[in-house]
Amino acid sequence: MSSGPQPSEHEDELHLELHRAADELGKYAAKMRISDPKGIAPDRAKRFMDSLLVTVTKENFAVGADLIGHVKAFLHSPDGTLMGSLVDMNTGVQLTSGLTKKSFKDAEIILHVIVHGIWDDKVRDATRVGIQKVIKEYGLGLEVLQDYFETEKSIEHHLKK
Amino acid sequence: MKLAQIAGFLGSGKTTLLIDVARELVTRGHRIAIIVNDVGEINVDAKFIETYGLKAKEISGGCICCQIAGSFANTIAVLHDTFKPDIVIVEPSGVAIPWGLKRAAEYSEAESDVIIEHAPVITLVDATRVDLLVEAVRRLVETQIREADVVLINKVDAATEEQIEKSRQLIRGINDHAEIMLASGRTGKGVKEIADIIEKRVSPRYDEAVEKELLRKQYGGG
Numbered sequence: 001m002s003s004g005p006q007p008s009e010h011e012d013e014l015h016l017e018l019h020r021a022a023d024e025l026g027k028y029a030a031k032m033r034i035s036d037p038k039g040i041a042p043d044r045a046k047r048f049m050d051s052l053l054v055t056v057t058k059e060n061f062a063v064g065a066d067l068i069g070h071v072k073a074f075l076h077s078p079d080g081t082l083m084g085s086l087v088d089m090n091t092g093v094q095l096t097s098g099l100t101k102k103s104f105k106d107a108e109i110i111l112h113v114i115v116h117g118i119w120d121d122k123v124r125d126a127t128r129v130g131i132q133k134v135i136k137e138y139g140l141g142l143e144v145l146q147d148y149f150e151t152e153k154s155i156e157h158h159l160k161k
Numbered sequence: 162m163k164l165a166q167i168a169g170f171l172g173s174g175k176t177t178l179l180i181d182v183a184r185e186l187v188t189r190g191h192r193i194a195i196i197v198n199d200v201g202e203i204n205v206d207a208k209f210i211e212t213y214g215l216k217a218k219e220i221s222g223g224c225i226c227c228q229i230a231g232s233f234a235n236t237i238a239v240l241h242d243t244f245k246p247d248i249v250i251v252e253p254s255g256v257a258i259p260w261g262l263k264r265a266a267e268y269s270e271a272e273s274d275v276i277i278e279h280a281p282v283i284t285l286v287d288a289t290r291v292d293l294l295v296e297a298v299r300r301l302v303e304t305q306i307r308e309a310d311v312v313l314i315n316k317v318d319a320a321t322e323e324q325i326e327k328s329r330q331l332i333r334g335i336n337d338h339a340e341i342m343l344a345s346g347r348t349g350k351g352v353k354e355i356a357d358i359i360e361k362r363v364s365p366r367y368d369e370a371v372e373k374e375l376l377r378k379q380y381g382g383g
Contacts, residue, residue: 024297024298024300024301025171025298029203030203031203067293067294067297067298068172069170069171069172070171070172072205073205074205074208074209076208081208081209081212083209083212085172087171087172087287087290088172088289088290091289091319096209098212110203110204110205110208112199112203112205114171116297116298117297146203147203148203
């Protein structure tokens, strides 16, 4: 076993300050379950994924975001997975599908929204509006299992001297 | 055990490249583990990586180079003692500082009989968005380029010659010693070359004096 510096040295104020200075992005993440007792066909799931990422991004831009960091989602169903990624509205959503040809009645989906120009509380609120719009449009059931945003980014950041 | 960092701004193609490089290294007979540090407690990337049959661990709760360095060091030690990879590829969050991450990784040596060797630090630059990124998040982009041994200009299949050249000039203006390469996740360009770099080359261990000098250049002061 080698003798290196100890983890306590990581309590490095300079480092933390650098991160705060450099991390200029607002973030929100949500883990959800979507469902439809009549079934969700793979093509519909792909259209939903595309629409979800585009809509939440537009909602964030409508409230002040000026650059996409990364907007992405991972859908996990009993019949495979689907990854969606959006970094540029001109390029559009990139989908990587591991779905089979079968329909599924429910799936878990993890959504990450990271944008520049607004802080976490605004990202959370705008993203929730976007999610509800797309869920309604596609007639799906929705259960939010868990969500995450940094309180510091929404409140305390603005109090820092 | 060798540790390879693949850094770069959000959406620069880190996860796609990481999967391709990891699969290439597996075909060469290496035992690969991947550590990803994503937003909060809800991770997308680790789950996506696992769909390719790769071993992925997610670490949450902050940045692995400082705020949760202890968890990162512990994860490396546990991986070494249980899964026994010969290469660990790390995808840090978009704000990790590469030299800080080296230091955090070396802390694992106090928790296990592992000896850490570093592969060259690889930073990805998205050629298609270089103008936007420099305008909006210049400090972050500069930090990641300044501390890289190799900078990959990525998405060259979708970028114009002008964007590629602009990326090259940006990199050279920030880091005059980094090796510059072109890559594309869509076409696979650069994957074998990056696998070679990770497999065959090493980067220096953490040195406090070097980190302080890099921070001074980036942020000024003493």
